[in-house]
Amino acid sequence: MITYKQYCSLIICLAADYDLTGQLVWPGATLMNNYLSKNLDMLQGCSIIELGSGIGVTGILCSRFSSEVVLTDHNEEVLKASSKVPISFQQCSIRPLFNTVDQLLRIRGKNNCKFILAYVSRAKMMDTIVTTEAIQHGMKVEEIPGTRSVVGNGEGVIFEITLR
Structure with missing residues (x-):
């Protein structure tokens, strides 16, 4: 049985706010994988939970350099990998995400x-929606310098979020 205590050195989440399927590599995964590839030392010896892993490309990268990885997704169709159902990362998804992260x-x-x-x-x-939700959960939000960039037709960013 997997416990949250075992898998909580690093929590990774990739998200987008427009319709994509869980069977494609998300633009957020490109951003995250580029960042992690340049910072592999942060994965050494870590246990990782990837929230919203979709096809799992980031989890696969992490598994090469960390001690343990758990991939999760909230979409049953993604988990079954049987159909292409659109999923969105919208304001309604942010509160449940932060509730989960808060507990972990x-x-x-x-x-x-x-x-x-x-x-x-x-x-x-x-950015304002994410930051506000994190603060309401008693978290500290720091944008990782140099990660804000254009990916596809949107702007990407990576935040490191910790408890206060």
């Missing part, structure tokens, strides 16, 4: 676990 971070402790969120958004207000 609190179980492991504020010094032993961090949440890394990568997303590509066409809406300028997405």
Whole structure:
């Protein structure tokens, strides 16, 4: 049986705010994988939970350099890999995401676990929505310098989020 305590050194989430299927590589995965490839040392010895893994390309990368990886997705169709059902990362998805992350971070402790969120958004207000939700959960949000970039037809960014 897998417990949250075992898998909480690093929580990774890739997201987008427009319709994509869980059977494609998301633009957020491109952003995250480029970042992780340049910072492989952060994966060494970590246990990782990837929230919203889709086809799992980031989890596969992480598995090469970390001690343990768990891939998750909320979409049953993605988990079954049987059909292409559109999924979105919209404001309604942010609160449940942060509720989950809050529980995982609190179980492991504020010094032993961090949440890394990568997303590509066409809406300028997405940063504000994410930051506001994190603050409401008692979290500290830091944009990782040098990660803000254009990916496809949206702007991508990576945040590191920890408990205060």
